[in-house]
Amino acid sequence: MSDSKVMTDTENEYLLEVNNLVKWFPIKSSFFKQTIGNVKAVDGVSFKIRRGETMGLVGESGCGKSTCGRTILRLQEKTSGEVLLGGQDIFALSKEELRKMRPKMQIVFQDPYSSLSPRLPVGEIIGEAVREHNIVSPDKFDDYITRVMEVCGLPEYYKDRYPHEFSGGQRQRICIARALALSPDFIVCDEPVSALDVSIQAQIINLLKQLQKDFGLTYLFISHDLSVVEHISDTVGVMYLGSMVEYAETEKIFSNPLNPYTKALFSAIPIPDPDAKINRIILKGSIPSPANPPKGCKFHTRCESCMEVCRYAPPEWLEVENGHFCACHLYNDEAAQKRAEDITQLEKSKSPYTAAEQKEV
Amino acid sequence: MAKNETNKSSYISASESRRITRFNRRVTRKLEQERANANKDPVLYTTKMANPGNVVEFDNVCTYFFTDVGTVKAVDGVSFEVPIGKTVGVVGESGCGKSVTSLSLMQLLQRPSGQTVGGEIRFNLGDGTAYNIVNTPNTIMETIRGNKISMIFQEPMTALNPVFRIGEQVDEVTLLHNPEMSKDDAKARTLEMLELVGIANREGVYNMYPHELSGGMRQRICIAIALACSPTLIIADEPTTALDVTIQAQILDLLQNLKNKLNSSIMLITHDLGVVAGMADYVVVMYAGRVVEKGTAEDIFHHPAHPYTIGLMRSKPVVGKKVEALYNIPGSVPNPVEMPNYCYFRDRCEMQCGHCAGQYPPEIRISDTHIVSCYRFLEEGSVLGYPKSVNVEEL
Numbered sequence: 001m002s003d004s005k006v007m008t009d010t011e012n013e014y015l016l017e018v019n020n021l022v023k024w025f026p027i028k029s030s031f032f033k034q035t036i037g038n039v040k041a042v043d044g045v046s047f048k049i050r051r052g053e054t055m056g057l058v059g060e061s062g063c064g065k066s067t068c069g070r071t072i073l074r075l076q077e078k079t080s081g082e083v084l085l086g087g088q089d090i091f092a093l094s095k096e097e098l099r100k101m102r103p104k105m106q107i108v109f110q111d112p113y114s115s116l117s118p119r120l121p122v123g124e125i126i127g128e129a130v131r132e133h134n135i136v137s138p139d140k141f142d143d144y145i146t147r148v149m150e151v152c153g154l155p156e157y158y159k160d161r162y163p164h165e166f167s168g169g170q171r172q173r174i175c176i177a178r179a180l181a182l183s184p185d186f187i188v189c190d191e192p193v194s195a196l197d198v199s200i201q202a203q204i205i206n207l208l209k210q211l212q213k214d215f216g217l218t219y220l221f222i223s224h225d226l227s228v229v230e231h232i233s234d235t236v237g238v239m240y241l242g243s244m245v246e247y248a249e250t251e252k253i254f255s256n257p258l259n260p261y262t263k264a265l266f267s268a269i270p271i272p273d274p275d276a277k278i279n280r281i282i283l284k285g286s287i288p289s290p291a292n293p294p295k296g297c298k299f300h301t302r303c304e305s306c307m308e309v310c311r312y313a314p315p316e317w318l319e320v321e322n323g324h325f326c327a328c329h330l331y332n333d334e335a336a337q338k339r340a341e342d343i344t345q346l347e348k349s350k351s352p353y354t355a356a357e358q359k360e361v
Numbered sequence: 362m363a364k365n366e367t368n369k370s371s372y373i374s375a376s377e378s379r380r381i382t383r384f385n386r387r388v389t390r391k392l393e394q395e396r397a398n399a400n401k402d403p404v405l406y407t408t409k410m411a412n413p414g415n416v417v418e419f420d421n422v423c424t425y426f427f428t429d430v431g432t433v434k435a436v437d438g439v440s441f442e443v444p445i446g447k448t449v450g451v452v453g454e455s456g457c458g459k460s461v462t463s464l465s466l467m468q469l470l471q472r473p474s475g476q477t478v479g480g481e482i483r484f485n486l487g488d489g490t491a492y493n494i495v496n497t498p499n500t501i502m503e504t505i506r507g508n509k510i511s512m513i514f515q516e517p518m519t520a521l522n523p524v525f526r527i528g529e530q531v532d533e534v535t536l537l538h539n540p541e542m543s544k545d546d547a548k549a550r551t552l553e554m555l556e557l558v559g560i561a562n563r564e565g566v567y568n569m570y571p572h573e574l575s576g577g578m579r580q581r582i583c584i585a586i587a588l589a590c591s592p593t594l595i596i597a598d599e600p601t602t603a604l605d606v607t608i609q610a611q612i613l614d615l616l617q618n619l620k621n622k623l624n625s626s627i628m629l630i631t632h633d634l635g636v637v638a639g640m641a642d643y644v645v646v647m648y649a650g651r652v653v654e655k656g657t658a659e660d661i662f663h664h665p666a667h668p669y670t671i672g673l674m675r676s677k678p679v680v681g682k683k684v685e686a687l688y689n690i691p692g693s694v695p696n697p698v699e700m701p702n703y704c705y706f707r708d709r710c711e712m713q714c715g716h717c718a719g720q721y722p723p724e725i726r727i728s729d730t731h732i733v734s735c736y737r738f739l740e741e742g743s744v745l746g747y748p749k750s751v752n753v754e755e756l
Contacts, residue, residue, distance in 0.1 A: 206687055
């Protein structure tokens with residue numbers, strides 16, 4: 001999936017465009033601080049999100065979904081690639097320009113217990129950035145904060161309270177209010193409900209959906225809870241070990257998952273019905289280390305339908321059906337199959353794939 | 362939300378705080394003394410099972426925490442039983458007392474502030490007698506814990522000791538409960554257990570440290586430790602919450618297979634309804650320290666009766682079922698220090714009836730297996746009895 005031919009039409013309907021984003025974290029040797037390797041947290045991810053829609057990003061822990069979300073907001077510098085928010089390249093901006101851009105893109109973190117400053121009252125937590133960015137004039141400031149809090153289901157008298165006085169669900173509302181106060185276009189929701197109880201989860205999900213409807217927000221919804229993602233997203237991307245393996249509309253991907261990894265992932269969802277007979281695909285082993293990902297298709301070590309080409313040639317990012325993208329040799333067209341076989345021959349002649357190597361990964 | 366929070370402040374005065382501390386000290390000292398006396402006579406803690414087909418019976422168990430802000434009735438009159446060879450799922454939100462129930466059974470409560478002040482927990486010894494765990498002295502408990510009842514904890518990352526090799530940690534359990542066993546036998550047993558839980562490279566893993574393993578592997582080790590003595594009851598306290606979906610499927614599959622192989626019972630504590638549906642034969646739903654509904658998995662999932670259970674089911678998005686907005690249960694859980702004297706769920710309930718203003722609802726049997734604590738079924742079922750609470754002032 002090296003080339004970014006994900007979507008060909010570049011119209012204004014897409015708010016966010018991520019082209020071949022790469023983020024590697026260098027591993028330093030202990031003494032000379034030389035780079036001895038890279039953790040390939042995000043390794044060539046491309047997608048687009050339409051204005052006012054939600055994209056769900058799912059995958060196991062360690063597959064790079066959070067890193068992806070944070071790099072898109074330039075909370076970390078990229079290694080390579082391109083992120084366009086409303087046509088503007090985020091990584092081309094100077095410090096001052098980026099600061100002006102910040103209100104347009106916000107993030108809601110996973111853990112509402114550690115993402116709120118314990119020393120600030122709620123009104124200040126929500127209002128700090130509003131004042132900083134001059135979103136409203138000082139005389140309207142108080143009313144504005146009250147209104148934002150009201151929208152998020154927080155009564156006005158919470159303003160002078162401190163975060164420790166609130167439960168997890170209320171704190172997450174505060175986090176959402178803080179993001180919303182800057183009237184952003186785009187919010188990255190990094191596992192916003194996974195630290196919450198089921199009934200509180202429902203409240204927060206409903207709130208997020210309501211806000212999207214009212215303010216036309218665009219979300220990148222990162223989660224490992226597939227049922228939540230299915231509920232909230234319009235499109236879903238599945239990540240495995242730093243790469244996107246499948247991308248499609250929610251209904252399409254859930255009714256007809258193509259990639260073997262997606263199939264296994266979806267079959268593992270527990271269904272709250274004792275009579276439901278699910279044909280579970282139980283994956284063997286665990287996710288390989290992103291510092292030393294397997295050659296070829298990264299999933300081949302755990303894949304049920306692993307072929308010879310999978311071991312040598314990385315699969316290409318192809319549009320299998322209309323709007324349904326998948327990176328898997330099972331769905332190669334003829335040209336791609338040819339290329340994959342060529343790579344296989346080449347790699348084979350260079351270094352024979354030994355049994356030991358396979359064991360290691 | 363939280364309308365009643367406006368006027369009620371959570372602060373307590375200094376004199377009130379002193380009074381609570383004095384009271385706590387008096388009560389906990391007395392309870393600890395009673396416990397020390399009870400250690401002497403086996404008659405005091407030997408009893409009989411109400412139904413010999415059960416491995417554990419909880420009978421009106423009350424576990425209270427004497428904290429600085431008041432007495433928290435974490436578990437208040439909980440009754441249910443775990444039949445031999447079956448899986449019982451205990452479901453509820455955090456803070457509803459499901460973990461405290463299991464800790465009471467293991468006597469692993471944070472004493473002296475946490476105390477089981479009332480009720481009986483009968484543990485079947487298999488020979489017609491039973492121990493009442495509530496009064497069982499620590500010396501006897503040591504032979505039960507890890508041997509007859511064992512526990513799998515939520516966090517595999519913290520449940521293992523980082524400075525000992527995996528092998529040593531599994532050996533320890535075997536050797537502790539079988540002192541006559543030689544070290545080689547223990548090692549053989551450990552390797553057997555590691556194979557049982559599906560670890561391919563068992564000799565290698567035997568000599569590894571916990572940090573060298575992934576979360577799923579560590580949870581397998583925890584399961585191996587729990588199963589090392591072939592316990593009659595396994596308590597799995599959120600065994601898969603810290604794991605990914607694919608690993609969760611592996612671990613649940615493993616637990617189910619091992620349960621059948623060893624003919625043990627499992628008490629599965631979780632907040633994930635999906636996990637319970639896949640695993641459990643019986644389900645117990647807890648809310649604010651009390652059991653609100655219990656029955657077979659079919660009863661609970663196909664005919665949920667208590668408004669809380671119904672709300673819980675509707676608030677969870679289900680793959681393949683498209684809904685516009687999720688249902689959310691209004692309000693929040695009442696303050697655990699000052700529980701109301703009416704139904705705990707009344708303030709959040711949308712199905713109230715005339716009786717709800719009265720005292721806490723009794724347990725009502727609506728079918729052979731299905732029991733619910735809700736006044737809506739007063740006419741339809743037979744009243745079994747009220748959960749018994751302990752008046753702390755009388756202790």
